[in-house]
Amino acid sequence: MAEIRKAYRRQMNRLLPHEKLAALYEGIDREAMGAFAEAGYSWEEVKSGLMDNSFYLGRLEEAGAAQALEKILPAGIEPGHIRALASDKAGEMSRIYQEVRERHEREIADLFAPADEEALSALLDQGFSERDVHAFIQDEGYFVSQIADGQVADRYANNLFRAVAEARGKKADEDIEACEEAAAEYAKLLESPQGREKGWNFHAEGQVAIYLLVQEKYMPETVYDVMDSRLHNYGREHVDELEKLIEKAQQVKSAYLSIEDAPAVGQGKSPAAVYRSYLKRYMAEKGCHLLSFSDERVVIRQMVEEGFPEKFLPQALEKASPVAREPGRLEDKYIEALLYDGEVKGTTTDKAEVSVLDMYKNRLAVYDKTFRRAGHDGGIAGNFRRYFDCLITMSLIRKSRTDAEIEKAIIEGNSHIEKGREHSYAQGLLEKARRLIQKQQEWLEKVEDKLPSGKTFKEMLALDYTAQAIWKYLLQERLALNPSRAGRLWEKGVDRDIAETCLLRYKDFDREALHDVIGQSPRAILLEDTGLAEAYDYADEVIDSVVEQMAENAAQLAEEDALEEEYSRQLELSAEGLEFDTASEYQCGQGALQLMMHGYDTLAIRNALLKKTSQQKAKSKTAAPYVDGILQRVRNAYSRILAIKAYEQGKDIKENAAEAEYKAEMKKLWQKNKVMRPADDESIAAKLLARHKKELVIAALLACSPWTVMPGVSGLYVEHYLIRKAQQEILNAQRRLARERPMAREKKTDNIAEEYRDEREAMQKRHSLLPYNMKMDELVAMSLLMAGFSTVAVGAVLEEESPCRTSQQNYGASVATRAQKAVYSQTTVEEETRSETWAGVQTPVRHRTITETVYTGGVNG
Numbered sequence: 043m044a045e046i047r048k049a050y051r052r053q054m055n056r057l058l059p060h061e062k063l064a065a066l067y068e069g070i071d072r073e074a075m076g077a078f079a080e081a082g083y084s085w086e087e088v089k090s091g092l093m094d095n096s097f098y099l100g101r102l103e104e105a106g107a108a109q110a111l112e113k114i115l116p117a118g119i120e121p122g123h124i125r126a127l128a129s130d131k132a133g134e135m136s137r138i139y140q141e142v143r144e145r146h147e148r149e150i151a152d153l154f155a156p157a158d159e160e161a162l163s164a165l166l167d168q169g170f171s172e173r174d175v176h177a178f179i180q181d182e183g184y185f186v187s188q189i190a191d192g193q194v195a196d197r198y199a200n201n202l203f204r205a206v207a208e209a210r211g212k213k214a215d216e217d218i219e220a221c222e223e224a225a226a227e228y229a230k231l232l233e234s235p236q237g238r239e240k241g242w243n244f245h246a247e248g249q250v251a252i253y254l255l256v257q258e259k260y261m262p263e264t265v266y267d268v269m270d271s272r273l274h275n276y277g278r279e280h281v282d283e284l285e286k287l288i289e290k291a292q293q294v295k296s297a298y299l300s301i302e303d304a305p306a307v308g309q310g311k312s313p314a315a316v317y318r319s320y321l322k323r324y325m326a327e328k329g330c331h332l333l334s335f336s337d338e339r340v341v342i343r344q345m346v347e348e349g350f351p352e353k354f355l356p357q358a359l360e361k362a363s364p365v366a367r368e369p370g371r372l373e374d375k376y377i378e379a380l381l382y383d384g385e386v387k388g389t390t391t392d393k394a395e396v397s398v399l400d401m402y403k404n405r406l407a408v409y410d411k412t413f414r415r416a417g418h419d420g421g422i423a424g425n426f427r428r429y430f431d432c433l434i435t436m437s438l439i440r441k442s443r444t445d446a447e448i449e450k451a452i453i454e455g456n457s458h459i460e461k462g463r464e465h466s467y468a469q470g471l472l473e474k475a476r477r478l479i480q481k482q483q484e485w486l487e488k489v490e491d492k493l494p495s496g497k498t499f500k501e502m503l504a505l506d507y508t509a510q511a512i513w514k515y516l517l518q519e520r521l522a523l524n525p526s527r528a529g530r531l532w533e534k535g536v537d538r539d540i541a542e543t544c545l546l547r548y549k550d551f552d553r554e555a556l557h558d559v560i561g562q563s564p565r566a567i568l569l570e571d572t573g574l575a576e577a578y579d580y581a582d583e584v585i586d587s588v589v590e591q592m593a594e595n596a597a598q599l600a601e602e603d604a605l606e607e608e609y610s611r612q613l614e615l616s617a618e619g620l621e622f623d624t625a626s627e628y629q630c631g632q633g634a635l636q637l638m639m640h641g642y643d644t645l646a647i648r649n650a651l652l653k654k655t656s657q658q659k660a661k662s663k664t665a666a667p668y669v670d671g672i673l674q675r676v677r678n679a680y681s682r683i684l685a686i687k688a689y690e691q692g693k694d695i696k697e698n699a700a701e702a703e704y705k706a707e708m709k710k711l712w713q714k715n716k717v718m719r720p721a722d723d724e725s726i727a728a729k730l731l732a733r734h735k736k737e738l739v740i741a742a743l744l745a746c747s748p749w750t751v752m753p754g755v756s757g758l759y760v761e762h763y764l765i766r767k768a769q770q771e772i773l774n775a776q777r778r779l780a781r782e783r784p785m786a787r788e789k790k791t792d793n794i795a796e797e798y799r800d801e802r803e804a805m806q807k808r809h810s811l812l813p814y815n816m817k818m819d820e821l822v823a824m825s826l827l828m829a830g831f832s833t834v835a836v837g838a839v840l841e842e843e844s845p846c847r848t849s850q851q852n853y854g855a856s857v858a859t860r861a862q863k864a865v866y867s868q869t870t871v872e873e874e875t876r877s878e879t880w881a882g883v884q885t886p887v888r889h890r891t892i893t894e895t896v897y898t899g900g901v902n903g
Contacts, residue, residue: 046170046178053164054184057157064110066149067098072114074142081138083131085119090127091135095143097188140190147189151198154185162206166262168299169292173410176203203414214264219837219855221260221268228253229272243392244287245370247272251291252368256298257331262288271833271862282396285404290369297364298332301325317358320345333365335379335386342380355381370394398443402451405434425573427458428471432568433532436475445472470571478567482531485564489515499548509555516543532564542588557581627672628754634676635752639683648673672753679748683718686746700734700742708746720749725811727764728771732812740765775811782808784824784865794831798839801825816846816857823861833862 071092078088089111093099099107111121127135143150158179165175179199180186186195229250247269254265266288273284301318310316320341321333330337338359346352359366359377366373368390376389396404409430410422422430431452438448449468453459459467493515494505502512517540521528527536537560544551560566560581569577576583630651637647651669689705707726712718723743730739743760744750750760791797801822806814819840826836841847841854 046165046174047182049165049168049170050161050178050182053161054157057160059153059157062153063098066146066153067096068110068114070143070146071096071099073145074139075114077138077142078135081134083135085115086123086125087127087131087135089115089119089121090124091132091139093124094127094132095136095139097184143188144191147194150188151185155198155202158183158185158202159206159209162202163210166206166210169262169296171407172414173407176414179203207414210261210263214261214267215856215859216852217260217264218267218859219834219852221254221258221264222271222834224258224260225250225254225268225272242273242283243370244283244394245368245390245392248287248291248369248371251287252294252332255291255295262292265291267859281408282401282404283394285407286394286396286400287369290367293367294364294369297362297367300362301364313354313358314361316350317341317345317362321362321364335365335376335389338363338365338380398438398447398451399454401438401441401443402434402448402455405437406430406455409433423458427456428572429568429574431456431471432474432478435471436478439472439475439479448472474567474570478532478564481562481564481567482529485514485517485531486521486528487514489518497548499551502548509552509559512548513540513544513559516540516547519543532568534565537563537565537584538588541584542591545588545592553585556585560584628752630669631672631676631679631753634672635679638676638680644673644677675751675753678751682746682748682751686718686748687712698738698742700730700738701746703730703733704742704746718748720752723747723749723764724767724771728768728775728811731765731768732772732775736765739768771811775809779809779812779817782821784821784828794826794835794839795843797826797829797831798822798843802843814845819844819846819857820861820864823858824865827858827862827865833858836861 074095075088075092078091083091092111093107099110102110108121115121162175162179166172176199179202180196183199185198189195189198229246232246232249250272251265251269254260254268255262260268266284269287270284301321304310304315304318304322307316307319307323310319321338324337324341324344325331325333328337342355345355356377359380360373363377363380365371366376370390370392372389372391375384376386378384379386379389406422413422413426413430435448435452438451449465449472452468452471453464456464456467489511493507493512494502497505499512517531517536520539520543527533530536541556541560544556558581566580569580571577634647634651638644648669651672652665686705686708689709691702691706704726707729708718708722711722711726727739727743730742734742740760743764747760749755756762802814802818805818805822809818812818823836823840826839827833837854837856837858839854840857841852844853844857847853
């Protein structure tokens, strides 16, 4: 932590607004001084209490602190001669000062937060790991170290981390395309004629990373993503090599930053400082950003000529040479070649040397970063450490590392292990990881016999099938749909998925037997002794959640059935008690509307309806008002139909967007089908609801639809039927979009703009209900990538052609980058509805399972 502490203090000294800092703490110290005096402490004790507790006074040198004290002390009280307090008085005065400071927490936080954000980002740029920087800020950050309330300190730190992560993530998205281009151009300068044929070269790729970090000054996150993409282009996916490359490149960047901070020639106080000062002068004279073997040799000659003792050169080079630290550089051979006029040719290797400790730290860093991105601001700490340590141990075992190597890495990579328990902690992880691997292998052993169909669980037991055997068969059946999940049976959701399948297929599956199987699952083993909340009653929680979901599915189906009944009821409304032998009021109105649309006179239509409805002479007195009521509503509906036919959007008409869209869509359907139908309202309502607020859609339907004013149609028709139906249609459309996976398209032309427009049009046709959105753009981008277009080209065409871009900067590059990573994703969806009995109740239950594997650049093995 010493290096981070030094770098943090340097950044904060630069960033903090010193005048505002002095003014704020002068006020706090005055208030605390008054509280001390009121508590009866002498002025000598007050001075000591302020010096011990004031953040501002504690940062000043003796003379500066005395000057600041003199400002607030009463006249005649000397600011000097500070004496140590007795422990009891020191503790009490610390408590009093803390109470005063707590009243100003918001002001202190507002002052420190902007500086902390910039400092945190600068530390990440300097090559310190995200995990180490976060740990330092949480323990020693200037604001956190002043606050006694742990919750306030944690909230401040977590808000800080989120703000920095969001800002850097946005910047990384904006820079990715330019960074990719810069990497490609620089790599061309380095490649030998047979370079690519020889495959991925650790040293050559390290040169690219150094160029991007040091000369082009891209953020480490951006460089990581670009180098990850280049690694994949060579068909490699080894996180250890990538992490090692970035780690070494960051060390080189740190060496160049030290050169920037070096004193002038002649002022260095150590061999390394002297060497850096000469390098700094040389780089300024040559105007170069990066050094080479020949550059360092020139500088060494200059130093020797100017009297630098040659015996100190090895020490200076070892500590300060940026070239010696390069990825793939053999440091000892390189320094030897520099000192003794050797050749640079044999000082590099094209392979990364990764130790077991490196592997352990790499995996921990990847898991920690992913964990934070998922919303766990504290990262991997506390009980979560055991959980992830087990996964890392399992990965190292699969890499064929020895127990001794793994134990050594666990102990050296873990500062949190209780002293004296290091060996037992590591051995416990090894034993659990092996049990987890063994259980996975056991469950993956091929089941030869197909399970008999149409049997109950009791009948299966009678045929000598155990609960475990049934589970294994159903698990392997699911894995056949998604084989990539076979190596990760410990993942959350696997047990739940198979448990649901068991209960759907065998309604009488014994709960205790199911509990025993789940209790022995790989995930149950992984959760053992972690202390995580999920570990308690794990099997019961899985079963209960499945049963609850099944009940929700049944309730959803029941709600959908009720919706259909409401529709039928609305369409079959009677004539409100009138006993005419005609059809319903709605049907009478439909008949009258058809006659009206065919040009019949309103009086003739009225007479026809009267004749039809007055066949029962006794009721003839009530027939006339009944028919007149129908005709009044039919005339209203017919007026709306005529208005829609004559509608011209935007022509000197003031109307809201939902109403305008309704009329335009209905006119379009009328022109296409030569008829207007009540069913058209359903499709249009869904389109409107996908684009407008529910209240606006309801108002538009009530104001414009011919069918909402038809006889027999209830006032609830719009909200209780059309809107609910539209909501269900939108949900179904969204699900279809979520399930869609791109397929490689055959290029019709090399013109990517034409290919994009063609694919976008096809996408819009497939999902016509939904407005074209970024998700659709990502799918189109994935298809283009799979067709062979580059990420850069896809980003460019999105930037030019996409209707989603609007004013968003670097939209195309951002979407193309996500699409490039998502090309490695696979999702399998299975859905079925069955009539089931659960707890004696016959219920239709929809079973819908989504299994997904998403490439995240995560840990191999």
